[in-house]
Every structure is written in C-alpha cells, then in structure tokens.
Amino acid sequence: xxxxxxxxxxxxxxxxxxxxxxxxxxxxxxxxxxxxxxxxxxxxxxxxxxxxxxxxxxxxxxxxxxxxxxxxxxxxxxxxxxxxxxxxxxxxxxxxxxxxxxxxxxxxxxxxxxxxxxxxxxxxxxxxxxxxxxxxxxxxxxxxxxxxxxxxxxxxxxxxxxxxxxxxxxxxxxxxxxxxxxxxxxxxxxxxxxxxxxxxxxxxxxxxxxxxxxxxxxxxxxxxxxxxxxxxxxxxxxxxxxxxxxxxxxxxxxxxxxxxxxxxxxxxxxxxxxxxxxxxxxxxxxxxxxxxxxxxxxxxxxxxxxxxxxxxxxxxxxxxxxxxxxxxxxxxxxxxxxxxxxxxxxxxxxxxxxxxxxxxxxxxxxxxxxxxxxxxxxxxxxxxxxxxxxxxxxxxxxxxxxxxxxxxxxxxxxxxxxxxxxxxxxxxxxxxxxxxxxxxxxxxxxxxxxxxxxxxxxxxxxxxxxxxxxxxxxxxxxxxxxxxxxxxxxxxxxxxxxxxxxxxxxxxxxxxxxxxxxxxxx
Amino acid sequence: xxxxxxxxxxxxxxxxxxxxxxxxxxxxxxxxxxxxxxxxxxxxxxxxxxxxxxxxxxxxxxxxxxxxxxxxxxxxxxxxxxxxxxxxxxxxxxxxxxxxxxxxxxxxxxxxxxxxxxxxxxxxxxxxxxxxxxxxxxxxxxxxxxxxxxxxxxxxxxxxxxxxxxxxxxxxxxxxxxxxxxxxxxxxxxxxxxxxxxxxxxxxxxxxxxxxxxxxxxxxxxxxxxxxxxxxxxxxxxxxxxxxxxxxxxxxxxxxxxxxxxxxxxxxxxxxxxxxxxxxxxxxxxxxxxxxxxxxxxxxxxxxxxxxxxxxxxxxxxxxxxxxxxxxxxxxxx
Numbered sequence: 103x104x105x106x107x108x109x110x111x112x113x114x115x116x117x118x119x120x121x122x123x124x125x126x127x128x129x130x131x132x133x134x135x136x137x138x139x140x141x142x143x144x145x146x147x148x149x150x151x152x153x154x155x156x157x158x159x160x161x162x163x164x165x166x167x168x169x170x171x172x173x174x175x176x177x178x179x180x181x182x183x184x185x186x187x188x189x190x191x192x193x194x195x196x197x198x199x200x201x202x203x204x205x206x207x208x209x210x211x212x213x214x215x216x217x218x219x220x221x222x223x224x225x226x227x228x229x230x231x232x233x234x235x236x237x238x239x240x241x242x243x244x245x246x247x248x249x250x251x252x253x254x255x256x257x258x259x260x261x262x263x264x265x266x267x268x269x270x271x272x273x274x275x276x277x278x279x280x281x282x283x284x285x286x287x288x289x290x291x292x293x294x295x296x297x298x299x300x301x302x303x304x305x306x307x308x309x310x311x312x313x314x315x316x317x318x319x320x321x322x323x324x325x326x327x328x329x330x331x332x333x334x335x336x337x338x339x340x341x342x343x344x345x346x347x348x349x350x351x352x353x354x355x356x357x358x359x360x361x362x363x364x365x366x367x368x369x370x371x372x373x374x375x376x377x378x379x380x381x382x383x384x385x386x387x388x389x390x391x392x393x394x395x396x397x398x399x400x401x402x403x404x405x406x407x408x409x410x411x412x413x414x415x416x417x418x419x420x421x422x423x424x425x426x427x428x429x430x431x432x433x434x435x436x437x438x439x440x441x442x443x444x445x446x447x448x449x450x451x452x453x454x455x456x457x458x459x460x461x462x463x464x465x466x467x468x469x470x471x472x473x474x475x476x477x478x479x480x481x482x483x484x485x486x487x488x489x490x491x492x493x494x495x496x497x498x499x500x501x502x503x504x505x506x507x508x509x510x511x512x513x514x515x516x517x518x519x520x521x522x523x524x525x526x527x528x529x530x531x532x533x534x535x536x537x538x539x540x541x542x543x544x545x546x547x548x549x550x551x552x553x554x555x556x557x558x559x560x561x562x563x564x565x566x567x568x569x570x571x572x573x574x575x576x577x578x579x580x581x582x583x584x585x586x587x588x589x590x591x592x593x594x595x596x597x598x599x600x601x602x603x604x605x606x607x608x609x610x611x612x613x614x615x616x617x618x619x620x621x622x623x624x
Numbered sequence: 625x626x627x628x629x630x631x632x633x634x635x636x637x638x639x640x641x642x643x644x645x646x647x648x649x650x651x652x653x654x655x656x657x658x659x660x661x662x663x664x665x666x667x668x669x670x671x672x673x674x675x676x677x678x679x680x681x682x683x684x685x686x687x688x689x690x691x692x693x694x695x696x697x698x699x700x701x702x703x704x705x706x707x708x709x710x711x712x713x714x715x716x717x718x719x720x721x722x723x724x725x726x727x728x729x730x731x732x733x734x735x736x737x738x739x740x741x742x743x744x745x746x747x748x749x750x751x752x753x754x755x756x757x758x759x760x761x762x763x764x765x766x767x768x769x770x771x772x773x774x775x776x777x778x779x780x781x782x783x784x785x786x787x788x789x790x791x792x793x794x795x796x797x798x799x800x801x802x803x804x805x806x807x808x809x810x811x812x813x814x815x816x817x818x819x820x821x822x823x824x825x826x827x828x829x830x831x832x833x834x835x836x837x838x839x840x841x842x843x844x845x846x847x848x849x850x851x852x853x854x855x856x857x858x859x860x861x862x863x864x865x866x867x868x869x870x871x872x873x874x875x876x877x878x879x880x881x882x883x884x885x886x887x888x889x890x891x892x893x894x895x896x897x898x899x900x901x902x903x904x905x906x907x908x909x910x911x912x913x914x915x916x917x918x919x920x921x922x923x924x925x926x927x928x929x930x931x932x933x934x935x936x937x938x939x940x941x942x943x944x945x946x947x948x949x950x951x952x953x954x955x956x957x958x
Contacts, residue, residue: 120918124911131907131936138900138948145895173895285893294890346792354795375795376888387890531890539892543879550875554868554913 117184118191126185133181137172140164144171186282193275200268207248208260211562215582218562220596225576226607230257230567233577233607237563240606245561252564259563267587270552277545284542288535293323293330296529298412299338299356300394308334308364309384309530323532330532331383334361336368341391341524349419349461356388356526373528383532390415390527392423395445395469399429400516402437402475412525413445414488421447422459426490428478438478439515440490444470445522449502457502466504469519473499473511558586561599576610579603632730633790639723640744644779646716647751647772653709654768658852661702661766706765710758713768717751724748731790736806737797739945743782745807747775749814757818766852770821801884808877812870813937816909819866820934823927826859830924860923863930864916871909878902897948901940908933 116122141149150170154161168175215221226233234257238247245261252258295314297307307313309330322328340357356373362381373379379386396410413425423445431437446459449468457468475498480491501509503519510516561583568575581600585592724744728735736745754771757764793802832850835841853859881902882892893899912929915921921929 120914121920124914124918124921127907127911127914131904131911134900134904134907137895138897138904138944142895350791351794352792353798376799376801376884378887378890385890389890529890533891536886536892540879540883543882547872547876547879550872554872 114191117188120192123185123188123192126181126188129181130185133172133178136169137178140169140172142170142172144174182282186279189275189279193272193279196268197272200272203268204265208246208262208560210250211258211260211564212582215562215564215580218582218584220583220585220592221581222596222600223578223580224600224604224607225578225610226604227576227610228607230255230565230577233565233579234259236606237565237579237603240602241561254566256564256566259565261561261563262559264556264558264587266552267556267558268553270549270554270556272549274546274549274553277542277549281539281542281546284535284539288320288533288539290320290322291328291535292320292531292533293328294318294529294531295330296389296527298525298527299335300410300412300525301338301341301523303337305338306334306336306359308332314530328532330530331381332364333381333384334364335386335528336360338526338528339370341526343391343462343524345461345463349463351462354388354391354526356391356528360386383534385531387529387531388526389529392421392525392527393445393447393464393467393522394525395425395443395522396520397427397441397469397471398518398520399427399439399441400510400514401429401431401439402513402515403431404514408520410523411443411487413443417459419462420459421462423447425488428487428490430478436476438476438495440474440476440478440492440495441517442472442474442490442492446470455502464522467522469503471501471503471509471517471519472497473501473509473515473517475513475515556587557592557595559592559595560584560586561596563603577607579607629730632726636723636727636730636790639719639726640779640783643716643720643723644776644783646712646719647776647779650709650712650716651769651772651776653705653712654766654772657702657706657709658766658769658849661700661706661852706768709768710755710765713751713755713772717748717755720744720748720751727790731792733793734803734806736810737793737802738788738791739786739941740782740788742806742810742941743778743786746810746814746817747779747782749811750775750778750817753815753818764854767825767854770825771818774817774821796888799884799888801880801887805877805880805884808873808880812874812877813941815866815870816874816934816937819863819870820931822859822863822866823930823934825853826856826863827924827927829853829859830856860927863927867909867912867930871913874906874909878906897944898940901936901944905933905936905940908936 141153143150154165154170157164164170168177172178212218216223228236234249237259241247241261245263246265247259247261250258250260295309295311295317297313297315299305299307309332311317311330319328335358337359338356339359342353342355342357344352346352354375357370358373358379359368359370360379361368371379373386373388375388378388392413392415394410394412396408399407399409401407407429409427409429411425411427413423415421415423425443425445427439427441427443429439431439444457446457446468447464448459448461449457449466450460452458457470474490474492474495476492476495478491478495480493480495483491485491498513498515499509499511501507501517503509503517505519505521508516508518561581564580566578566580568577581603583592583596583599724735724741727741727744731737736742750771754768758768828850832847832853833856835847836851841847881899885894885899886892908929912926912933915926915929
C-alpha cells in the first residue's frame with residue numbers, strides 16, 4: 103500500500119508546488135502564441151484551409167498537432183487542467199492555514215526586539231499600564247492587539263494588521279477558479295445562430311435552429327438540452343448605413359420589429375454596432391451588412407421570374423459584392439438560367455469592361471451579370487447560394503446593367519436590373535454563464551487589490567516600568583517591527599509609527615538622554 | 625456630423641513635434657546632470673534635501689520659482705541643470721497635452737482611437753508618471769533621461785511610422801468603453817514601461833555590483849555611470865511596486881475590453897490576436913508576481929520575466945497591430 107501511496111503523494115506535492123505552477127503558467131503563455139500567429143480554424147476556416155494547402159506536408163503536420171485550433175487542442179487543455187489542479191491543491195492548505203492565522207492571537211514578542219529589521223526605543227513618564235492604554239489608542243483599530251505580561255514585570259503588546267492581504271489573495275484565486283468553471287459551463291450551454299435578413303416584409307425569422315443560416319451550438323445545445331427562447335425578429339423595416347466623404351463608415355443601424363415571445367405584441371427597436379437587442383437570455387447583434395440586387399428574368403420559355411438575392415461583400419472597404427441568381431426552367435430541357443453577378447455600389451470602369459467599386463456608398467450602382475443556360479445541378483455537390491456551379495451550363499451573355507436597364511439575348515432570354523435592398527447579418531447569441539462570469543471577474547479584481555495593496559505588518563512593544571517608581575525613572579518602551587509583505591516602504595512607515603507611539607505617551611523631562619529615536623536603522 | 629477640423633489637426637501635429645523637441649532638450653539636461661553630478665552611492669543621505677519643489681495636483685506639476693528665500697548657497701551646476709530639465713519637461717508635457725487636446729477637438733472624439741494617438745497618450749502618461757514619482761522622490765531626478773529616452777523613441781515612431789490623419793470613429797469604436805478601456809490600457813502599459821526601465825537599470829546595477837567586488841576591477845565609463853544608479857535593491861523594489869500597481873489596472877482593462885467585446889462583437893472573448901496577446905501579457909506579469917515570491921526565482925530571474933512581459937506588450941502593440949490582422953486592426957495604417 104505504502105509503495106503506491108508514496109509516489110502518488112510525491113507527485114501531488116510536486117504538482118502543487120509553486121515552482122510547478124510557475125512553469126505551467128509560462129507554458130500557458132507560450133502555448134497561446136501560435137494561436138495568434140497561425141490562422142485558426144474556429145475563427146477563419148477558409149484562411150486556415152488555404153494555409154494548409156499552401157504549406158503541404160508542413161501544413162498537414164501542424165494541422166495534425168492541433169496548431170490551427172490551439173485553444174481547442176488537447177495539449178492546451180492539458181496545461182490549463184494541470185494548472186487548475188495545481189491551483190486547487192495549493193489553495194486548500196492555504197485556506198486552512200489562513201483560517202487558523204485569523205483565529206489565532208498575534209505571536210508573543212521576541213526576546214530581543216532590537217534584533218528585528220525595524221526597531222526603536224524611547225522613554226515615557228507614564229506608568230506602564232497608562233502607556234499601554236495610550237499605545238492602544240495610538241495604534242488605532244486597524245491593528246489586532248494582544249497584551250501579555252512577562253515575568254520581569256514588563257508588559258508586551260503584540261500587534262498585527264493586514265490579514266486581508268491573504269484574504270484578498272485567496273479570493274482572487276478562488277474567483278479565478280470560479281471563472282474557469284463558468285467559462286466551461288458557458289461553452290457547454292451556449293449557442294450562436296446567424297441569419298441574413300433582407301430589408302422589407304416577409305424576411306423575418308424566429309429563434310429556432312431550422313431558421314438559421316448557420317448554427318454553432320455548445321455541446322449540450324447540440325444534444326438538444328438547451329431550448330432556445332421563443333422570440334421572433336419579424337421584420338427589418340429599414341437598414342441605414344452612413345459613410346464619410348472618403349467612404350469611412352459612420353453608422354450602421356437596423357430598425358426591427360420583434361416579439362419577445364410568440365404570443366407577445368410586436369415591438370420596434372433598433373440594433374446598432376455597440377447596442378445589441380437584449381432579450382431574456384439571448385442577445386441579437388448586427389454583425390455585417392450588404393446589398394441584395396433585384397432582377398427580373400425572362401426565361402427561355404417566355405415566363406417571367408422576379409428574384410432578389412443577398413450578395414456577399416468581397417472587398418470590405420468598397421463593398422464590391424458578388425452573388426448568384428438561380429432559376430430552374432423545365433426539367434430535363436436544359437432550360438435553367440443561372441446568373442453570376444457582381445454588384446458595385448459606386449462603380450468604376452477599369453477599362454476592359456470590368457467594373458469595380460470605389461466606395462461603399464451607393465451612387466448609380468452597376469450590376470455585372472454573366473448569364474448561363476443549362477443544368478443548375480452541376481456536379482451534384484452541395485452549393486452555396488452565393489456562387490453558381492456552371493459545369494453543366496453554357497455562358498450565353500454578359501452585361502453591365504444600371505438600374506432599370508435590360509439585356510436581351512438572341513434566344514429571347516432577358517435580364518433586367520430592377521434595383522436593390524440592403525440586408526443585415528443578425529447574430530443571436532446565448533451564454534447563460536456570462537453574467538456570473540462578470541461577478542467572478544469583479545471578485546478577482548477586488549481580491550487582487552487586497553492581495554497587492556494591503557500591507558501585512560507585525561509590531562511588538564515591550565513596556566518596561568522604571569527601576570523604582572519613586573525616584574521618577576521613566577518607563578522604557580522598546581518597539582520592533584516586521585514587514586511580512588513586500589509592498590510599501592516599511593522603514594518610513596515604521597519611523598512614522600514610532601513617532602506616533604512616542605508622542606502618545608507623556609514626555610520625560612528634557613534632561614534625559616535623547617539617543618532614543620530611530621536607533622538601529624541600517 | 626462627421627466634421628474633421630483640418631487646421632486644428634494641423635496645429636495638433638505642430639504641437640506634437642514641438643513637444644518631442646522640448647523633451648529632447650530636457651533629456652540632454654537630465655543626462656548632463658547624471659553624467660556630471662555628484663549623485664551616486666551617497667544618494668540616500670542627500671535625498672531629503674531638495675524636497676517638494678513640485679506643487680499642484682491634477683494638472684501637470686509646476687516648479688516653484690527657483691529664486692528661493694534669502695541668499696541660498698550657490699548650487700552646483702549639475703544640480704541647476706537638473707532643475708531646469710524638470711522645468712523643461714513640465715513645459716514639454718504641457719505642449720504635449722495641448723497637442724492631444726487639440727486633436728480631440730479636431731476629431732470631436734476621444735484622442736486615442738488609432739496607434740498614433742494611443743502612442744502619444746501613452747507617452748504623456750509615462751512623462752506624467754515620472755513627474756509624479758519626482759514629486760515623491762526628488763532624488764531620482766537624475767534618472768529622467770532613462771524615462772524620456774523611450775518616450776521620445778515612442779513618440780518619434782508615432783509621428784513617423786504610425787502616423788495617421790485625424791479621422792472620425794468607425795461604428796465599432798463609437799462607445800464609451802473606448803474612453804475607459806483604452807485609457808486603462810494606456811495607463812497600465814505606460815506604467816509597465818517605467819517598470820521595465822527600472823528593471824533594466826536594476827540588471828545593470830546588480831551586474832556592476834557583482835563585478836565591482838571582484839578583485840582587479842577597473843571601472844570603465846559604463847561602470848562609472850552604473851555607480852551613480854540607486855542601490856539594486858531599491859530599483860528592484862521600485863520595479864515591483866509599479867507592477868503591483870499596474871497589474872490590477874491591466875486586469876480591469878482586460879475585463880472592460882471583454883465587456884465591450886460582448887456588446888460590439890457578440891462574445892466576451894474570442895481569441896482575436898490582440899486578445900490572445902493581452903492574455904499572454906497578463907500571464908507573464910502573473911508569473912513575475914509569483915516569481916518574486918519563489919525561492920530561486922527572486923532577483924535576476926524575476927527581472928527577466930518582467931522584461932519578457934514588456935516584450936510581449938511591445939509585440940502586442942507593434943506586430944499585432946501592423947502585421948497580424950484581427951478585429952483590433954485600428955492602426956489606421958495601410
């Protein structure tokens with residue numbers, strides 16, 4: 103039995119030592135570095151995949167050891183879990199020790215107070231008991247004071263203060279542990295859904311998984327243990343974007359109609375970049391925005407279709423956007439029409455028929471269309487709504503259209519650019535733990551202030567009565583002090599305290615030697 | 625509403641350049657005092673003498689008229705130069721503060737929304753922090769050059785590489801958290817810069833002390849300079865106390881950043897490169913605080929941890945803003 107226990111106890115002791123904690127802390131800092139320098143899959147999957155593709159074997163090797171998802175990797179988790187355990191192992195005994203220290207009386211005075219790092223001595227005309235009372239009131243209430251009587255007849259005072267330093271230290275570390283737990287709980291129960299909403303009626307959505315364009319659940323949310331609150335964003339009645347003359351964004355605002363629950367009366371509000379809509383348990387953010395061009399398409403069979411599609415911005419600065427329109431025609435007749443489009447809010451002709459954009463502000467916008475006819479199903483692979491798979495289609499024409507213009511092709515197919523509406527990307531986030539996390543964070547700061555700001559001090563006074571009270575020989579007071587923490591300048595502090603203590607007593611007649619104050623300073 | 629007052633922005637640039645020149649003059653003064661003055665090992669004994677010449681709270685401190693009461697004993701030249709250097713520094717800080725205020729008026733927003741403005745504000749915080757230290761500890765005056773040198777370098781970098789035209793705020797920055805978060809970061813990081821300077825001086829001094837005790841030691845010119853530094857233990861303790869002040873502040877700054885990120889980006893923490901490096905900086909200074917309390921790590925090892933922390937701050941400010949792209953890309957460059 104002992105054979106198993108001893109190594110275990112050794113390992114535990116080593117894990118919970120300050121040195122190990124320090125090394126783990128360092129490792130944590132170092133391990134975070136690649137997470138900031140390499141593209142990370144959870145943040146930017148496209149960039150990550152192209153990085154891996156560009157770097158061949160090296161990229162695949164980095165991928166296999168989790169370098170593209172550092173903060174979700176096993177080794178990062180291993181470091182912080184070990185740190186967590188080390189912290190728990192370190193805290194439990196410290197809490198016990200501190201509780202005992204708080205309960206215990208301050209220690210008796212050492213025999214030689216003048217051996218302490220700070221010390222001093224003075225005389226007073228007061229009797230010993232009278233001076234004890236004076237010293238107590240001079241020290242004030244911040245000190246915990248215990249009075250003892252020595253065999254020689256001297257009275258000693260043991261004074262201690264700054265217990266809240268260790269209290270703060272413990273609060274900080276416990277709050278830190280609580281934060282980690284709360285972050286983990288938040289990760290399990292959270293979800294994040296996003297949805298593109300076009301301005302105008304009939305484009306709203308409700309907070310259910312099926313109505314989102316993308317859905318990122320935490321583990322329990324993915325298992326269906328979290329029930330999204332039943333609210334609906336019924337309509338974005340207006341989206342406003344304003345820019346400076348040079349095209350710098352000034353304001354983005356989405357005016358929405360919503361219902362906090364399915365049977366509630368509709369309300370209106372606006373969502374801006376720093377002001378999400380906060381519902382019970384969920385927040386609705388305005389994340390991005392763009393343009394949705396509207397077209398009218400005359401199909402090969404002569405029928406007329408109206409279509410509006412959200413385009414994705416490809417240039418953040420000018421909002422040049424691209425997207426696609428897909429209109430199926432008669433089945434098996436290769437009469438589907440597909441259009442690849444490029445939308446330039448402030449168009450600039452680059453000279454060779456290609457259009458680009460100069461500014462995100464809309465001013466006589468142009469829609470470039472590349473029109474295809476054939477079979478929309480393409481290779482059969484899943485397609486995004488923003489791109490066209492024209493592997494089974496034939497290009498039949500192209501044109502740059504301003505609003506109201508139509509291009510008519512020889513086979514009768516025609517495309518009209520009717521106009522555009524703005525769209526907004528709304529994101530719904532749910533994290534039940536974040537409010538509690540804020541409380542834990544505030545507790546961490548309070549603990550930190552105590553831990554780094556409070557000064558732990560011990561002071562002893564030995565008050566020895568004069569050799570014979572009748573001849574007026576004075577009471578001798580010797581004082582010693584010990585700083586138990588680094589903060590502050592204890593030498594200056596002690597000098598001030600010594601002066602206070604001396605002036606608290608009645609001074610002796612001036613013929614007495616004045617070698618008293620500040621003696622023994624190094 | 626998006627008005628940028630061009631002539632005011634221009635005036636701000638002029639004041640900025642002027643303040644660099646004034647700081648440079650003050651630095652020359654401090655350096656002269658350091659090189660030719662009679663401060664050094666007997667520093668502590670001489671300390672209380674030039675007490676409390678700086679008055680005025682809140683605003684930059686002002687120097688009382690140098691013409692003291694009846695017939696003062698003639699001060700040595702180095703001492704007079706040092707006093708004048710303080711006056712010049714105060715003047716520089718006033719011009720610097722004016723530059724920042726005019727810039728704020730020109731953009732009609734808080735003046736720390738891009739790297740140039742942030743660097744300028746941090747530099748001013750550094751100078752004010754030094755003046756505040758001088759008020760309490762006038763004996764450290766001759767070290768002014770060591771503080772002004774990084775400030776001047778930072779401001780030079782700000783005025784050349786990092787410079788960007790005055791611009792109104794993009795929507796994500798239109799929040800009162802900009803005032804709180806960035807001011808806290810700049811105070812904490814400005815103070816941590818001071819701690820790093822003290823730590824370098826500590827390492828120089830302790831190396832000098834060690835060499836000094838070796839037999840056959842001959843003081844070189846660097847050794848002569850190191851001899852005038854305060855005692856190693858004093859520098860080490862001062863560096864620690866600055867960190868003990870800055871670390872909670874930095875923690876609050878990061879928490880405020882998280883609260884703001886929750887409102888602006890939809891999550892309180894997302895391992896954006898800037899956030900990641902803020903985390904790294906925080907962990908390194910946590911290491912420093914623990915290292916100072918651990919046997920075998922005290923002294924030099926802890927000092928190097930402190931410098932690693934400041935290295936991470938520098939990386940976070942320069943490399944992450946300029947090279948790595950992320951949500952915090954407000955450098956105003958490119």
